[in-house]
Amino acid sequence: YVDYALDVPMYFVYRDGVYHDVAGRSFRDFMARKIEAVKQFEPTMADWADHLTTIFPEVRLKKFLEMRGADGGLWRRLCALPALWVGIYYDQVALDAAWDLVKDWTDEDRWALRHAVPKLALRTPIRGRSVRDYAHEMLEISQSGLRRRAQTDSVGGTEEGFLQPLQQIVRDGRTRAEELLSKYHGEWNRDLSRLYAEFSY
Numbered sequence: 363y364v365d366y367a368l369d370v371p372m373y374f375v376y377r378d379g380v381y382h383d384v385a386g387r388s389f390r391d392f393m394a395r396k397i398e399a400v401k402q403f404e405p406t407m408a409d410w411a412d413h414l415t416t417i418f419p420e421v422r423l424k425k426f427l428e429m430r431g432a433d434g435g436l437w438r439r440l441c442a443l444p445a446l447w448v449g450i451y452y453d454q455v456a457l458d459a460a461w462d463l464v465k466d467w468t469d470e471d472r473w474a475l476r477h478a479v480p481k482l483a484l485r486t487p488i489r490g491r492s493v494r495d496y497a498h499e500m501l502e503i504s505q506s507g508l509r510r511r512a513q514t515d516s517v518g519g520t521e522e523g524f525l526q527p528l529q530q531i532v533r534d535g536r537t538r539a540e541e542l543l544s545k546y547h548g549e550w551n552r553d554l555s556r557l558y559a560e561f562s563y
Contacts, residue, residue: 445524449504456507
């Protein structure tokens with residue numbers, strides 16, 4: 363990850379209230395003092411932290427793991443993905459079960475999924491099953507992990523309830539993107555301003 367981040371092109375170096383443009387140059391070059399415009403600056407951990415905020419992989423390593431796969435969802439769904447990850451990552455039984463689901467996948471399998479899912483959504487085939495099948499199983503694993511965590515709010519509600527929007531998507535077999543495309547080609551009559559009118563909060 364560090365090697366990857368060192369070679370991702372930078373945007374800027376910030377010093378004394380000024381953003382110095384270093385677009386296209388790597389942090390590795392900055393550390394080696396190969397960028398003429400900022401050669402006078404000693405690279406710092408603050409520079410590294412700034413740089414890490416400008417790279418956008420699916421998972422971003424900071425002082426924590428930032429799962430970036432589905433930014434900017436609907437208000438009522440904002441807690442769904444964090445709950446999914448909490449149920450898996452904070453429970454060893456769930457983590458092991460999730461790993462068992464995918465441990466035999468190859469790099470080629472993962473790349474194929476990355477390219478097919480935006481087109482085929484939950485219908486995407488992988489190893490004789492659909493992404494929908496895997497999603498259903500993953501939600502069950504996460505729900506079990508949340509149940510074992512047994513965290514409740516002030517009225518006794520559990521974290522499991524946050525999974526409901528994802529469970530509904532898997533039950534219906536229809537993603538948010540598919541819903542939006544249907545509206546765009548249907549009732550919105552290809553008017554994107556309707557997106558903002560309906561979904562801004």
